[in-house]
Amino acid sequence: MAGRLLVSSAERRIRFGFLRPMTVATDVRRGTVGNAAASVTVQDSHGKLKTVADLPEIKTFRMMYRLIFKQYLNRMHELDKMQFISKSMSPTGDLVSNLTNELYRFSLEVILNNVQANPCFIMGVDGSPKFEVQKIAPIHYKRSPHVYGNISELLLAGVDTTSNTMLWALYLLSRDPEAQEALYQDVTRVLKGDGIPTAQEVNSMPYLKAVIKETLRMYPVVPMNSRLIAENDVVIGGHFFPKKTTFTLCHYAISHDKKVFPEPQKFKPDRWLRDGRTRPNPFGSIPFGYGVRGCVGRRIAELEMHLALARLIKLFEIRPDPTVGEVRSLTRAVLVPDRQVNLHFVERQKTSSEQ
Numbered sequence: 001m002a003g004r005l006l007v008s009s010a011e012r013r014i015r016f017g018f019l020r021p022m023t024v025a026t027d028v029r030r031g032t033v034g035n036a037a038a039s040v041t042v043q044d045s046h047g048k049l050k051t052v053a054d055l056p057e058i059k060t061f062r063m064m065y066r067l068i069f070k071q072y073l074n075r076m077h078e079l080d081k082m083q084f085i086s087k088s089m090s091p092t093g094d095l096v097s098n099l100t101n102e103l104y105r106f107s108l109e110v111i112l113n114n115v116q117a118n119p120c121f122i123m124g125v126d127g128s129p130k131f132e133v134q135k136i137a138p139i140h141y142k143r144s145p146h147v148y149g150n151i152s153e154l155l156l157a158g159v160d161t162t163s164n165t166m167l168w169a170l171y172l173l174s175r176d177p178e179a180q181e182a183l184y185q186d187v188t189r190v191l192k193g194d195g196i197p198t199a200q201e202v203n204s205m206p207y208l209k210a211v212i213k214e215t216l217r218m219y220p221v222v223p224m225n226s227r228l229i230a231e232n233d234v235v236i237g238g239h240f241f242p243k244k245t246t247f248t249l250c251h252y253a254i255s256h257d258k259k260v261f262p263e264p265q266k267f268k269p270d271r272w273l274r275d276g277r278t279r280p281n282p283f284g285s286i287p288f289g290y291g292v293r294g295c296v297g298r299r300i301a302e303l304e305m306h307l308a309l310a311r312l313i314k315l316f317e318i319r320p321d322p323t324v325g326e327v328r329s330l331t332r333a334v335l336v337p338d339r340q341v342n343l344h345f346v347e348r349q350k351t352s353s354e355q
């Protein structure tokens, strides 16, 4: 997600933020997201969209993840012992700042480690192609407004998004023991021991993926974005729109359409399973946007959330705090909870094969 949300004037330069033309000639090297599992979509010289790279394996990213996640889990254990458990004895306790902060810190570390390992990544965050930076000047960032701008965009795009989505996912799971059990079964069926899941293992956990998809459907963390139809007039649904019209897409409204998602207010990860059922229209929920200017961090974000959620659910049962009540969402650039979300992390017993 790029930093600035909406710009009202169609004349405004499009390189900032969400206001982007549909017809961008893109030679942006999407591969700059590093060596995480990434599909790279570009336009070829004939303007055709194609995927140029599918990198199924994760190398440095996975290694860094292991380090970061180890620390993070230790911290969760610490919190579990010191705070979550003691707070559960005094339900008026406030856990939210802890959980929100912990998720924020976790997402931040993942992104910053990526920046360190892939200097070009930071330079490309405004969507402008700066691939050559990687080769010329690996990590000597000059203090320029451009770099500051990129860093703040990176924080909003890469940290607030994943940390809030994780928070929403944990919140939804805490309120749905059945879904949580299904997720636990899905994860423990594949993951034995303490190892970090491989890309292949993640692919074998359909319910895990479904939980993230359903979370993003219910709480699309980037609730809206825009497109500027720059070059041509268009007719949509019988309505004429002159060129340079700005369209604002409300992801939240789209993904709560009951014609596409029956019972849209219900958390139902099953609707995303590929088990023979009729799946929802793929454009019914597009939390990462779409096309050449869709989210460049999508694969990293999904990977990060899949790995984090798999580990957390394997280690902890997540329970709601009865004092919190029904949480609503607010748009604060990203979709955030309207109150502190207290959750209890109860450590699971290890099975005999894992002792």
Ligand code: HEM
Residues within 6 Å of the ligand: 001, 002, 017, 018, 111, 124, 125, 126, 127, 157, 158, 159, 161, 162, 165, 216, 220, 221, 222, 225, 226, 287, 288, 289, 290, 291, 292, 293, 294, 295, 296, 297, 298, 300, 301
């Ligand atoms: C839950 C996680 C995330 C969600 C839901 C999300 C969503 C979005 C959306 C909706 C857009 C606009 C797409 C469009 O206009 O079609 C976007 C753009 C972008 N996102 Fe994300 N994002 C997430 C995580 C990340 C992460 C982790 C990063 C960086 C590591 C990132 C970097 C970017 C960048 C750089 C853009 C601008 C792309 C461009 O202008 O071409 N995002 N994101």
